[in-house]
Amino acid sequence: YAASETTTDETAAPRRKGVTWINIDGVGDIEKLGELSRLFGIHPLAMEDVVNVHQHAKLEFFGDTFFFVARMPSGADGFNTEQVSLFLIDGVVITIQERPGDCLEPVRYRIANKLGRIRRRRSDYLAYAIIDAIVDGYFPLLDQYSEKLDEAGTLLENGGDRSLPLHLHNIRSDLLLIRKVVNQHRVALNEILRDEAEIVGPDTALYFRDCQDHIQQLMEAADTDRETCGELRELYFAMLGEKNNDVMKVLTIIATIFIPMSFVAGIYGMNFDSDASMLNMPELHWAFGYPFALALMATMAGGLLAFLYRKGWLA
Amino acid sequence: YAASETTTDETAAPRRKGVTWINIDGVGDIEKLGELSRLFGIHPLAMEDVVNVHQHAKLEFFGDTFFFVARMPSGADGFNTEQVSLFLIDGVVITIQERPGDCLEPVRYRIANKLGRIRRRRSDYLAYAIIDAIVDGYFPLLDQYSEKLDEAGTLLENGGDRSLPLHLHNIRSDLLLIRKVVNQHRVALNEILRDEAEIVGPDTALYFRDCQDHIQQLMEAADTDRETCGELRELYFAMLGEKNNDVMKVLTIIATIFIPMSFVAGIYGMNFDSDASMLNMPELHWAFGYPFALALMATMAGGLLAFLYRKGWLA
Amino acid sequence: YAASETTTDETAAPRRKGVTWINIDGVGDIEKLGELSRLFGIHPLAMEDVVNVHQHAKLEFFGDTFFFVARMPSGADGFNTEQVSLFLIDGVVITIQERPGDCLEPVRYRIANKLGRIRRRRSDYLAYAIIDAIVDGYFPLLDQYSEKLDEAGTLLENGGDRSLPLHLHNIRSDLLLIRKVVNQHRVALNEILRDEAEIVGPDTALYFRDCQDHIQQLMEAADTDRETCGELRELYFAMLGEKNNDVMKVLTIIATIFIPMSFVAGIYGMNFDSDASMLNMPELHWAFGYPFALALMATMAGGLLAFLYRKGWLA
Amino acid sequence: YAASETTTDETAAPRRKGVTWINIDGVGDIEKLGELSRLFGIHPLAMEDVVNVHQHAKLEFFGDTFFFVARMPSGADGFNTEQVSLFLIDGVVITIQERPGDCLEPVRYRIANKLGRIRRRRSDYLAYAIIDAIVDGYFPLLDQYSEKLDEAGTLLENGGDRSLPLHLHNIRSDLLLIRKVVNQHRVALNEILRDEAEIVGPDTALYFRDCQDHIQQLMEAADTDRETCGELRELYFAMLGEKNNDVMKVLTIIATIFIPMSFVAGIYGMNFDSDASMLNMPELHWAFGYPFALALMATMAGGLLAFLYRKGWLA
Amino acid sequence: YAASETTTDETAAPRRKGVTWINIDGVGDIEKLGELSRLFGIHPLAMEDVVNVHQHAKLEFFGDTFFFVARMPSGADGFNTEQVSLFLIDGVVITIQERPGDCLEPVRYRIANKLGRIRRRRSDYLAYAIIDAIVDGYFPLLDQYSEKLDEAGTLLENGGDRSLPLHLHNIRSDLLLIRKVVNQHRVALNEILRDEAEIVGPDTALYFRDCQDHIQQLMEAADTDRETCGELRELYFAMLGEKNNDVMKVLTIIATIFIPMSFVAGIYGMNFDSDASMLNMPELHWAFGYPFALALMATMAGGLLAFLYRKGWLA
Missing domain, CATH: 3.30.460.20 (CorA soluble domain-like)
Structure with a gap:
C-alpha cells in the first residue's frame, strides 16, 4: 500500500x-x-x-x-x-x-x-x-x-x-x-x-x-x-454450409454411382431356375453374359458420372 | 391489509x-x-x-x-x-x-x-x-x-x-x-x-x-x-449445424467405404454360367479368386479412407 | 346513413x-x-x-x-x-x-x-x-x-x-x-x-x-x-434444424448398422469356387462358418452401436 | 425539344x-x-x-x-x-x-x-x-x-x-x-x-x-x-428448410425400411455349406424357411414403419 | 520531397x-x-x-x-x-x-x-x-x-x-x-x-x-x-441452400428408386432349398419367375418415380 x-x-x-x-x-x-x-x-x-x-x-x-x-x-x-x-x-x-x-x-x-x-x-x-x-x-x-x-x-x-x-x-x-x-x-x-x-x-x-x-x-x-x-x-x-455441402456431395456421388451398379449385380445374383423356362435369366448362360453385365454397369456408372459432372459436383 | x-x-x-x-x-x-x-x-x-x-x-x-x-x-x-x-x-x-x-x-x-x-x-x-x-x-x-x-x-x-x-x-x-x-x-x-x-x-x-x-x-x-x-x-x-455435419460425416464415411465393397461382393455373387463361356466370371474359378476379391475390396476401402482422411473428415 | x-x-x-x-x-x-x-x-x-x-x-x-x-x-x-x-x-x-x-x-x-x-x-x-x-x-x-x-x-x-x-x-x-x-x-x-x-x-x-x-x-x-x-x-x-437433425440421425443409425452387416452377408454370398483352391472361401465349408459370420455381423453392429451411443445419438 | x-x-x-x-x-x-x-x-x-x-x-x-x-x-x-x-x-x-x-x-x-x-x-x-x-x-x-x-x-x-x-x-x-x-x-x-x-x-x-x-x-x-x-x-x-426436410424424410423412410430387409435377404443369400455342419444355415432347408424369412422382413418393416409413424414422419 | x-x-x-x-x-x-x-x-x-x-x-x-x-x-x-x-x-x-x-x-x-x-x-x-x-x-x-x-x-x-x-x-x-x-x-x-x-x-x-x-x-x-x-x-x-437441396434430391431419387429394386433382387438371391418344401421360393421355378421379378421391380420403380414426380423433384 x-x-x-x-x-x-x-x-x-x-x-x-x-x-x-x-x-x-x-x-x-x-x-x-x-x-x-x-x-x-x-x-x-x-x-x-x-x-x-x-x-x-x-x-x-x-x-x-x-x-x-x-x-x-x-x-x-x-x-x-x-x-x-x-x-x-x-x-x-x-x-x-x-x-x-x-x-x-x-x-x-x-x-x-x-x-x-x-x-x-x-x-x-x-x-x-x-x-x-x-x-x-x-x-x-x-x-x-x-x-x-x-x-x-x-x-x-x-x-x-x-x-x-x-x-x-x-x-x-x-x-x-x-x-x-x-x-x-x-x-x-x-x-x-x-x-x-x-x-x-x-x-x-x-x-x-x-x-x-x-x-x-x-x-x-x-x-x-x-x-x-x-x-x-x-x-x-x-x-x-459449404462443408455440409461437400460431405453430402461425396455421399451422393458414391451412392449414385454404386447403388445402380449394385442393383445390376443383385439382379444377376438371383437364383431363378433357368431350366424351368427360357425366360428365366437366359443372360446367365450367354457366352457374353458376364461382360455384358459389366458393360451395363460401366455404362450406368459412366452415365451417372457424366450427369454429376454436368452438375459440376465432381470439381 | x-x-x-x-x-x-x-x-x-x-x-x-x-x-x-x-x-x-x-x-x-x-x-x-x-x-x-x-x-x-x-x-x-x-x-x-x-x-x-x-x-x-x-x-x-x-x-x-x-x-x-x-x-x-x-x-x-x-x-x-x-x-x-x-x-x-x-x-x-x-x-x-x-x-x-x-x-x-x-x-x-x-x-x-x-x-x-x-x-x-x-x-x-x-x-x-x-x-x-x-x-x-x-x-x-x-x-x-x-x-x-x-x-x-x-x-x-x-x-x-x-x-x-x-x-x-x-x-x-x-x-x-x-x-x-x-x-x-x-x-x-x-x-x-x-x-x-x-x-x-x-x-x-x-x-x-x-x-x-x-x-x-x-x-x-x-x-x-x-x-x-x-x-x-x-x-x-x-x-x-456442427452436429448435423457430424451426423452426415459418419453416414458418409460408412456409406463411402462399404457401398463400393458391397458392390464388389455383389459382382462375385452373380450367377453367370462359367460353363457357357470362358468370359463368364473366370475369377470365380481362379485359385486366388477370393483373396483377389478381398484385396480389391481392401484397396478400395483404403483408397476411400485416404480420400476421407485428406478431406479431414476422419478426425 | x-x-x-x-x-x-x-x-x-x-x-x-x-x-x-x-x-x-x-x-x-x-x-x-x-x-x-x-x-x-x-x-x-x-x-x-x-x-x-x-x-x-x-x-x-x-x-x-x-x-x-x-x-x-x-x-x-x-x-x-x-x-x-x-x-x-x-x-x-x-x-x-x-x-x-x-x-x-x-x-x-x-x-x-x-x-x-x-x-x-x-x-x-x-x-x-x-x-x-x-x-x-x-x-x-x-x-x-x-x-x-x-x-x-x-x-x-x-x-x-x-x-x-x-x-x-x-x-x-x-x-x-x-x-x-x-x-x-x-x-x-x-x-x-x-x-x-x-x-x-x-x-x-x-x-x-x-x-x-x-x-x-x-x-x-x-x-x-x-x-x-x-x-x-x-x-x-x-x-x-432439430427436426432435420433427427431425421438424419435415424438415417445414419440405420445405415451405419446395416450397411456393414450387409457387406459381410455380401461377402459370403459370393460364388468363388472352393474346389479351385483352398483359398477360395474356406469359411463356407467350416462347421461354424455361419455362426461365425453371424457373430461377425453382431460384433460389427455392437461396435457401431457403442460408437453411436458414445456420440449420444441413440438417446 | x-x-x-x-x-x-x-x-x-x-x-x-x-x-x-x-x-x-x-x-x-x-x-x-x-x-x-x-x-x-x-x-x-x-x-x-x-x-x-x-x-x-x-x-x-x-x-x-x-x-x-x-x-x-x-x-x-x-x-x-x-x-x-x-x-x-x-x-x-x-x-x-x-x-x-x-x-x-x-x-x-x-x-x-x-x-x-x-x-x-x-x-x-x-x-x-x-x-x-x-x-x-x-x-x-x-x-x-x-x-x-x-x-x-x-x-x-x-x-x-x-x-x-x-x-x-x-x-x-x-x-x-x-x-x-x-x-x-x-x-x-x-x-x-x-x-x-x-x-x-x-x-x-x-x-x-x-x-x-x-x-x-x-x-x-x-x-x-x-x-x-x-x-x-x-x-x-x-x-x-421444409423442402430439405421433406427430401430427407423420404430418403430416410425408404432407406430405413429397405436396408434392414435387404440385410435379411443378404443373409439368406450367403453360400455356407449346410452339408459341412448342422449349424450352417439350417433355415435354408426348413420347410417354412422362405415364409419365415419373408415374415421376418415384414416384421422389421412393420416395426420401422410404426417407429416412423410415431415420429410423425409418414404424414 | x-x-x-x-x-x-x-x-x-x-x-x-x-x-x-x-x-x-x-x-x-x-x-x-x-x-x-x-x-x-x-x-x-x-x-x-x-x-x-x-x-x-x-x-x-x-x-x-x-x-x-x-x-x-x-x-x-x-x-x-x-x-x-x-x-x-x-x-x-x-x-x-x-x-x-x-x-x-x-x-x-x-x-x-x-x-x-x-x-x-x-x-x-x-x-x-x-x-x-x-x-x-x-x-x-x-x-x-x-x-x-x-x-x-x-x-x-x-x-x-x-x-x-x-x-x-x-x-x-x-x-x-x-x-x-x-x-x-x-x-x-x-x-x-x-x-x-x-x-x-x-x-x-x-x-x-x-x-x-x-x-x-x-x-x-x-x-x-x-x-x-x-x-x-x-x-x-x-x-x-438450393445447392444442398439439389444434391440431396439426386441422392434421394437414386436411393429411392434402386434400394427397393435391389431388395427384390436380394430376395430372389436367397438360397432357400426349394426341394425342402413347396413354400420355399417357388417363384424361382416358375416359368415366368424372372420376368415377374423384373416386372415387380419396374412397377416399384415406376411407382416411386410417379411419387417423386408428384413431389416435383424430378423437374
Whole structure:
C-alpha cells in the first residue's frame, strides 16, 4: 500500500487557486483511509463505497464534495476492472485505487512536464483529466479485442475451428460488458454536465463534454467489434454450409454411382431356375453374359458420372 | 391489509412545508380506501384505477391532484408486477400497493436516517424518491434475467439442450414485456416533465430527469439482454449445424467405404454360367479368386479412407 | 346513413366560445354532404377527399378550415381502416365517417358526463380528443396481433406447423401496414404542431404532442410485435434444424448398422469356387462358418452401436 | 425539344413580385441554352451541369443564383432517373429537363386553375412546388416496388421459385439506390434550410421543411420495403428448410425400411455349406424357411414403419 | 520531397487579410520541417505528430495554433490512408502530407482559377476547403467498394463461388475501417464546431457543418454497402441452400428408386432349398419367375418415380 502525493501548486496564473492531487494505491489500510476521511470531512457513506470495491461507475454529491467512482480496466488478460474513487473537495483531488499501476501516467507526465492546459486550470480540470485518462484506458482494451477478432478472422480463412462460435460468443459478451461499464461513466458524466453550476465550472464542463465524446467513440468501437463478431459467425456458418455441402456431395456421388451398379449385380445374383423356362435369366448362360453385365454397369456408372459432372459436383 | 403511516415533518428548512407520506398495503378494504378518498378529495375515477389493479403505468391530473400509477416488479420467480398508486395532494404523498413487501425500503431507510436530500425537500421530491425506487426495483429483476442468460450460455458450452431455443424465447418475451412496462413509466415521466410548471417544482423536475436516465439504462440493459438471447440462439444454431455435419460425416464415411465393397461382393455373387463361356466370371474359378476379391475390396476401402482422411473428415 | 349531431355548448367558462360537434355516418348521401359543404363553406376539393374514402391520413388547410383525414381501424378481423374526415371551422367540429360504429364512444361519454377537460376547452381541444381517440383505437388492434403472436408461440411450443412461417409473414405485413398508417398520422400531427400559431392554440398543441407520444408508443408496439414475429420464425428455424437433425440421425443409425452387416452377408454370398483352391472361401465349408459370420455381423453392429451411443445419438 | 413558357404574373397580392416559370424540355439544343444562359446571366459551370445530365441531386449558389439539380424518376420499367435543373434568378424560375413528360403536371394544373397557395406566393414558393412535385414523384415509383414485393409474396405462398432470392436482391438494390438518390435531395434541402436567409424566404423555408418530411416518408417507405425483402427471403429460407426436410424424410423412410430387409435377404443369400455342419444355415432347408424369412422382413418393416409413424414422419 | 508553396494573396476584398497556403510533400526531411516549425512557432509535440504518420484523425489546439490531422485515402488498391497534417497559424495554412499526389487538386484548381468563394474568404475557409477535399476523397474510394459489391452480385447471379463469403467479409471489414476513420474526422470536426468562437469564424463554421454533412453521407454510404455485403451473403446462403437441396434430391431419387429394386433382387438371391418344401421360393421355378421379378421391380420403380414426380423433384 503506497500513498503517493502529487502536489501541483500553480501560482503563476493569478486568479486560480492552487490544486493538490492526493493519489492512494490500495484500500486495505482502513486506518489511513479513516485519517484521510477525517482530514477532508468525507462522508462515511462515501468511504464505505471506497472500501467496497464493487461499485458501479457513478457520481454522487455529498454537500460540496464531488464523489466519482470510476472503473479502470486492469489486468493483462481478458476484461477486469479496478475501482478508482475520486473526490473533489475544496480544490483538492483525492484518488484512491485498488492496486498500484494504472492508466494515469499520462496525466502525471503532463503535470510533471507542465504540458498542455493541465497546470493552468483549477482542480475540476484535474478531476476531468483523471477521469478522461481512465476512460481513455478503455481504448487499448478494445484494441485487444479487435486484435482477437482479427485472429479469429485469420483462423476462419484457414478453415475455421469448431470452438470458434463459442470463442466469438465470449468475446462478444466481454464487449457487451465493456459497453455497459463505459455507459455507466456516460450516465455519471451526464450528471456532472447537468449539475455543472455547482462544482464543475462551465469551462471544465466543456472538457467533460469532450470526455463524453470519447465514451461515445468507445461505445461505437465496441458496437463495431460486436458487429464484427456477428459477421465472423456468419462467415463461419457459410463455411459450415459449404462443408455440409461437400460431405453430402461425396455421399451422393458414391451412392449414385454404386447403388445402380449394385442393383445390376443383385439382379444377376438371383437364383431363378433357368431350366424351368427360357425366360428365366437366359443372360446367365450367354457366352457374353458376364461382360455384358459389366458393360451395363460401366455404362450406368459412366452415365451417372457424366450427369454429376454436368452438375459440376465432381470439381 | 395494513396501513402504515410514515410521516416526515421537516421544519428545520424554513421555506419548506412539512411532508406526509401515507403508505397503504392492500386494496381489498374498500371502506378504508373510501374514507381516504373522502379525506383527501380524491376523484372517484382515480380510486377506481387504484382498486382495479391492471392499469398501465401512467400519469393523470385530477385538478391539483397528481395521480401516478406505477408497476412495481414483485414475486420471486419470473416477471410479475404489482400496481402502486401514488397521489400527491397538497404536500401529502399517498401510496397504495397491492401487497405488503416492496422495493421502497431504501426510501424509508433514508427518511428514517435523515440521509441525503430526501428530508430537506418538498413532497414532490418524496414522490420522485418513491417512483425512482420503484423504477430502480427493475434493476435486480433484470439482473435475474442476465443470470439466466449466463446459465443458458454455460449450458450451451456444455453441448446445449434441445429445449434451449424455447427457453431463450421465453426469456426474451419477458424482457420485451419488462421493456414495455418500463417504457410506460418513461412516457408517464415525460408527461411530468412537460407539465412541470404545475405541480412538480423545477428543482424536482431535474431529479425526474435523472429517473428518466435510469429508465433509459433499464431499457438499454433489457435490449442488451435480448441481444444476448439472439446471440445465444445463434450459438445454438452453430452447434446444431456442427452436429448435423457430424451426423452426415459418419453416414458418409460408412456409406463411402462399404457401398463400393458391397458392390464388389455383389459382382462375385452373380450367377453367370462359367460353363457357357470362358468370359463368364473366370475369377470365380481362379485359385486366388477370393483373396483377389478381398484385396480389391481392401484397396478400395483404403483408397476411400485416404480420400476421407485428406478431406479431414476422419478426425 | 345517419347524421347524429352532438352539440356541446359550454358557456360556463367565460372566455371560451361554445363548441359544436357534428358527426355524420356514411358518405353515400351526396346531397346532404353538399348541403353541409355549403353551410360551412367547405372547399370542394376537401369534399372530394371526404367522399373518395381512400385518402392517406393527412392534414390540409383550406384558408381557415382545418381539414384532417384520419384512418380509423375497423372491422373485427384483420386490419382494415375506415376514413374519418374531420373539419374544424369557426369553432365547429365536423366528423364524417364511412360507417356507423367507431372508437369515438369514450369521447362522447366524456362529453355527456362532463368528465375531464373536454368541456372546459375550445373546439381545437375537441378535435384533439377525437383524433386522439382514433389513434388510441389502434391499441386494441395491436393487442389482437399480440394475441395472435402468443398463439403462434404456443403452437410452436407444441411442435410447430408448416404454415407458421407464412402466417407469421402475414401478421408482420399487417403490422408493417399499421405502422405505415399510424406514421401518416404522426406526419400530419407534426404539421399541426408546426402551424400551431394559426388554428390550434398553444394549449391544445401540448395535447397534440401527447397524441404524438401515443403514436410513438403504437409504433414501438408494432415494432416490438414485428420483432417477436422474427423471433418466432427463428424459433421455428431452430425446431426445423432439430427436426432435420433427427431425421438424419435415424438415417445414419440405420445405415451405419446395416450397411456393414450387409457387406459381410455380401461377402459370403459370393460364388468363388472352393474346389479351385483352398483359398477360395474356406469359411463356407467350416462347421461354424455361419455362426461365425453371424457373430461377425453382431460384433460389427455392437461396435457401431457403442460408437453411436458414445456420440449420444441413440438417446 | 420544346420550350414551353408558363408565366404566372400575379399582381393581385400587392407586396409580391410577379413570378415567371420557364420550362425547357431537352438539353440537346446547345444554342438555345446558351441564349438562355446569356439572358439570365447563368454561370457557365452551372450550364455545364445542366448539359451533363449525370449530376447528383445537389444545391449550388452562384452569387444570387439558386441552382438546384434534382433527379426525377422516369421510365415505365425499373428505376431510372432524369435530371431536372432548376434555376431561381430574380424571381424567375427556370427548369430544364432531359425529356418531355414529367411529374410536374400537378404544379401546372394548380397554377392554371389558381388552386392553393401557389399563385399567391413568390418565386421561391414556385421553386418549392416544383421540387416537391419531383420528390412526390418517387411515391408512385415506390408503390411499384411494393407491388412487386406483394407479387413475390404471393409467389412464395404458392411454393416459391428458385429465382426468387435473386429477384428480391435486385428489388432491394433498386430500393437502396432510390434511397440514396432521395437522400441526396434531403441533403440539398438541408442546405436550403441552412442558407434560408439569403434566397429562400422564411415562409417558404417552412414548406421546404414539409418537403423534407415527404423525403423522410419516402426513405421510411423504402426502408420498409427493403425490410419486407428480407422478410420474404426469410420466408423463402423457411420453405427451403421444409423442402430439405421433406427430401430427407423420404430418403430416410425408404432407406430405413429397405436396408434392414435387404440385410435379411443378404443373409439368406450367403453360400455356407449346410452339408459341412448342422449349424450352417439350417433355415435354408426348413420347410417354412422362405415364409419365415419373408415374415421376418415384414416384421422389421412393420416395426420401422410404426417407429416412423410415431415420429410423425409418414404424414 | 518537394515543398510547393501556393500563395494566395487576396487583397481585392478590403476587410479580409491575405491568405497563404504552404503545402509540403513528404515528412522525411527533418531539417526543413524543423525550420518550418521554428518559422511559425509550431509546438514540438505537434511536429512529433506530423512526423509520426500513424495518428488518428484529430484536432488539437496549441495556443492559437489550430492543428488538424486528417487521413487521406491513398493508393490504388484496397484501403490505405496517408496522413495530412494541417496547421492554421495567423492566417497561414500549412499542410504536410506523406507523399506527393493527393485529392487536393480541386482546391488548387479553384484557387488558381478564382472560382467559388475560396479566394474571397479568410484562411479558416481555406482550411475548411482542404479538409473538405480530403473528406470528399473518400467518395471515390467508397465507389470502388460499391463496384466490387456489384461484381460480387454478378458473380452470385452466375452461380457464386466458394471464396465469396470471405471476399465479402474482407470488403465489409474495409468498409468498417473506412467508417471508423471517417468517424474520427467527424469527432474532430465536432470539436471545431464547439470551439468555433476561438479560431474558426462563425461563417466558416457553417461550411464545416456542411463538411459534417458529407461525412454523414459517407458513413451512410459505408453502412449501405455493408448492408449490401450482408445481403449478398444471404443470397449466397440461399444459393447454398438450393445447392444442398439439389444434391440431396439426386441422392434421394437414386436411393429411392434402386434400394427397393435391389431388395427384390436380394430376395430372389436367397438360397432357400426349394426341394425342402413347396413354400420355399417357388417363384424361382416358375416359368415366368424372372420376368415377374423384373416386372415387380419396374412397377416399384415406376411407382416411386410417379411419387417423386408428384413431389416435383424430378423437374
